[in-house]
Amino acid sequence: MFAITPRIADDYSLFNLLEDMASPYNRYQQRNMLPVKFGDGTMGHIGGSIGGSQVENADKEFRIRLDLSHYKPEEVKISMDSHKISINAKHEERQDNHGFISREIxxxxxxxxxxxxxxxxxxxxxxxxLSIKMLKKALEAPKEVNIPVQFEKQK
Structure with a gap:
């Protein structure tokens, strides 16, 4: 009788390869990375999951990018106030390759x-x-203010 010693690194690599091959999510994630070019020339990616997003808070702009690839523009509603912005996307039940599906995010x-x-x-x-862009308010330098001196006569 003899002992078999597993090669952990090889077994782990094989396990990861089999898991990646079996998972449709991983294949979807690798296929659907959407390249995005920012205003400063840098590249980023949105993708991997439905609803993946990026937020960029630059000096002059605030930007949001959101993956809504399963929705039409008319199915997207955006609302905001001075503190927050909300994006809602919803489509009613419709047929796809596997049956019927409805989505909302x-x-x-x-x-x-x-x-x-x-x-x-x-x-x-x-x-x-979906790309949303808002400008930043210009920060004004403090203005010099003259304060008049009022003279009060003694009573």
């Missing part, structure tokens, strides 16, 4: 204090990436 983001909510714009590209 709601994401809420806290807004920075210096964002101009009146400057908000949104676009949705053909890949279903």
């Amino acid at each position: 709601t994401r809420t983001y806290k807004l920075p204090n210096d964002v101009d909510v009146n400057s908000a714009t949104s676009t949705m590209n053909a890949n279903g990436t």
